[in-house]
Amino acid sequence: MESTGVIARQKLTEKQHAIYAFIKQEITEHRLSPTVREIANRFGIRSSNGVMCHLRALERKGWIKRDYYLSRGITLVAEPVTQFLTLTPGEAGCLGDVYVGCVGVEDRSVTLEFIAPDTMGEVQKDL
Template sequence: MPRRQNLTKRQAHVLDFIRNYVAENNLAPTLGEIGDGLGVNRVTVFEHVRALEQKGWIRTERHLSRSIELIDDNTAARGVPIYGRIAAGQPIDVVPEAERDTFDPADLFQDDKDLYMLEVHGESMIEDHIRDGDHVIVESRQTAQPGETVVALVRGQEATLKRYYPMGKETRLEPRNSTMEPIVLPTQDVTVQGVVVGVLRQY
């Protein structure tokens, strides 16, 4: 089975419709029925169904009108993967590949963004109201504007959460804690892995 990938809000709506239709009718809907139910045309439905199949949520058979088969319907349709913890003090081990959990911020952020979540470990960003134990929502990208809060990979081995200030041959990774000093490194030793777009805190 293909590795599950996260869905956009629109793709999740299509998947929810398919699940509900199967539960009520004990058979899969046609593309036309999905379109009628969601108020969209068949071309749009086809693109979403193809995306669901490519992302590992359904199977289809060509040339059959009711060929949609749900895969492992016990798994939630939406979610941002929690990859692990991120240092907000001294850098720690690089963000692990394995996912630990999922969270659904679909109503808080724009569709089609490549997002993931990290648990903050440390106090270096407290003056930006990012505290130890918080979760940051990160947009995965390799570029950032000066002053943005980024997930920075240091020397290809350690990840840290800091304000990002490129300075030509050097890059300054600046904490937002007046008791801590910035980290200044050769630019080639710093790789941007994502930019923080939100913070979540449980009280």
């Protein structure tokens, strides 16, 4: 089996985790990442350099990516997750836009393992 080159995320400090959660919430609710100033105001950080230190740490640890030319240039790095789906003959399931079916197997179930970014959602069984 080949390595996918995915680097595991490093653990965050409490403050970094709170900032990451805020960024994730803002992107989820408003479809835009917060600005450095918005992060500073939310956490009572007085200087933009203080926020930049936290953002650099989040990026170095593999939780975000940044476009330095945009004021709202923070994107979340999708975490690979493993999900399992058991299908019996004639059943199908999907993960995002990927559909799978159980054909050519008689009287047995098949368990599939999906490793995909957490942004693809949950594996669903089509009935």
